[in-house]
Amino acid sequence: DGGITQSPKYLFRKEGQNVTLSCEQNLNHDAMYWYRQDPGQGLRLIYYSQIVNDFQKGDIAEGYSVSREKKESFPLTVTSAQKNPTAFYLCASSIAGQPDYGYTFGSGTRLTVV
Amino acid sequence: GENVEQHPSTLSVQEGDSAVIKCTYSDSASNYFPWYKQELGKGPQLIIDIRSNVGEKKDQRIAVTLNKTAKHFSLHITETQPEDSAVYFCAASRSDRDDKIIFGKGTRLHILP
Secondary structure: OOOEEEEOOEEEEOOOOOEEEEEEEOOOOOEEEEEEEEOOOEEEEEEEEEEOOEEEEOOOOOOEEEOOOEOOEOOEEEOOOOOOOOEEEEEEEEOOOOHHHOOEEOOOEEEEEO | OOOEEEEOOEEEEEOOOOEEEEEEEOOOOOOEEEEEEEOOOOOOEEEEEEEOOOOEEEEOOEEEEEEOOOOEEEEEEOOOOHHHOEEEEEEEEOOOOOOOOEEOOOEEEEEEO
């Protein structure tokens, strides 16, 4: 079955450490997205990529970095510069150039800073 | 750019009653309006969508209506059941350019026994 996989489901980080969240899809989608979700805040776009080796900042990119070396993979690194990283992170994918076919979301990674 | 407003932020309805969630959008060129359902601890899932050449679409107990003139669209859930309890997001996008879907802030729906 085609889908989008995020790992791990739960992640704990000590303050001052970088951590990388994994997102893999086998839907042959060109576009991939990272969202952050906080209670009552909806979905806020961190980064997105329409094609391999290219990505753009979203609304809240500060303190985050991404790479897109393969079509299937779009890892997100939460750096120590992100002041309040505790949140639920969602990855999504879509057919590039066709936003009217919707997004497919992963099941999310809950990151907690301890 | 596009802006999507969603109301209410929280909605409680008695089991068996209907629920309505409303959204407005700002970009008159938007022509695709999906709705997502997010259950606790999971990612959002597309439940229904509508394109601007259609005024209403129905799928069993859920329906979406679109008023292009007023730039608003609504989700209707009839005969609500406990499993309808979730957060619902509306969204809008335009297909004439390679752009992102813009989401509303979500509505938390509680189905009361």
